[in-house]
Amino acid sequence: MKFVDEAYIDIAAGDGGNGCVSFRHEKYKEFGGPNGGDGGRGGHVFAVADPNLNTLVDFRYSRRHEAKRGEHGMGSDMFGAAGADITLKMPVGTIITDAETGEVLYELLTPGEVITIAKGGDGGFGNMRFKSAINRAPRQKTPGWPGERKNLKLELKVLADVGLLGMPNAGKSTFITAVSNARPKIADYPFTTLHPNLGVVRVGPEQSFVVADIPGLIEGASEGAGLGHQFLRHLQRTRLLLHIVDLAPFDDAVDPVAQAKAIVNELKKYDQQLYNKPRWLVLNKLDMVPADEREARVKDFVKRFKWTGPVFQISALTREGCEPLIHAIFRHVQSEQRIENEAVEVDPRFAGDAPV
Numbered sequence: 001m002k003f004v005d006e007a008y009i010d011i012a013a014g015d016g017g018n019g020c021v022s023f024r025h026e027k028y029k030e031f032g033g034p035n036g037g038d039g040g041r042g043g044h045v046f047a048v049a050d051p052n053l054n055t056l057v058d059f060r061y062s063r064r065h066e067a068k069r070g071e072h073g074m075g076s077d078m079f080g081a082a083g084a085d086i087t088l089k090m091p092v093g094t095i096i097t098d099a100e101t102g103e104v105l106y107e108l109l110t111p112g113e114v115i116t117i118a119k120g121g122d123g124g125f126g127n128m129r130f131k132s133a134i135n136r137a138p139r140q141k142t143p144g145w146p147g148e149r150k151n152l153k154l155e156l157k158v159l160a161d162v163g164l165l166g167m168p169n170a171g172k173s174t175f176i177t178a179v180s181n182a183r184p185k186i187a188d189y190p191f192t193t194l195h196p197n198l199g200v201v202r203v204g205p206e207q208s209f210v211v212a213d214i215p216g217l218i219e220g221a222s223e224g225a226g227l228g229h230q231f232l233r234h235l236q237r238t239r240l241l242l243h244i245v246d247l248a249p250f251d252d253a254v255d256p257v258a259q260a261k262a263i264v265n266e267l268k269k270y271d272q273q274l275y276n277k278p279r280w281l282v283l284n285k286l287d288m289v290p291a292d293e294r295e296a297r298v299k300d301f302v303k304r305f306k307w308t309g310p311v312f313q314i315s316a317l318t319r320e321g322c323e324p325l326i327h328a329i330f331r332h333v334q335s336e337q338r339i340e341n342e343a344v345e346v347d348p349r350f351a352g353d354a355p356v
Contacts, residue, residue: 045087239337
């Protein structure tokens, strides 16, 4: 299935039904009085977070979504039926913004979460509503209220704990294959990865975290060069970034340090908040470096790169060094989760054991 992470849709909730003007006509009751009912409510438009979806491709080909209008009121005190609601299924991680103003309206972050994105209009009043002591035969009614209409932009941000950064052919796809259940396409040419891949890394029973692999970045990515810039936003929700570097490029003229610095610069240009996220350095393809040269090459890279953070040496192809890295990532993710949970404000009504 083609991966689509942006779509524009038009939605329209149903209009309310009109009120009715009607009077009773019964034998021996010359003045039966008003009995016109109210119109029915228009249908709402809901959005639900469906964990079985991972793309917005359905909305690329179906842009207009309308709920049914409410039925009009009728005589004999009969109110109109409410219009049928519609529910739009969207992937978890979808952000819904106003296409005209850019304002973020809703975010679907929890599987099964349901939100109302457009409310149907209320039904109009029938003439029975206007009956009074001085107006025994009202002929007033009101039309139904219009339903909400919106032009929306849907944007999908992949929800992952860990994001992978790196140049094309740095070994990101090989790494996510080695440590998780994801099976992305792997080849020796640039831009093998064309859309984000998600992988679940199992550390133990009921212990796991999610890794996101995006297309490789190149210099100028923040201005739109290459493919990776289209998916950088998928890394904004991650708790940790792994900067994977090819320590043994095929071309001897390629400097891994210069490539790594280019990635960092593009990250900083794109989003300062993303640049400030915790980032670990992962030196990959050690299996292609002679054993007696590894230590010197790693030291030289770290020195020239001026890196002071955590450094891991791995070979994604042979899985050498992957196990310690996985456990370190899991400990970090757990620590971040605890901090986030502690930061959540508890409603005082539900704090403690005492009933309110």
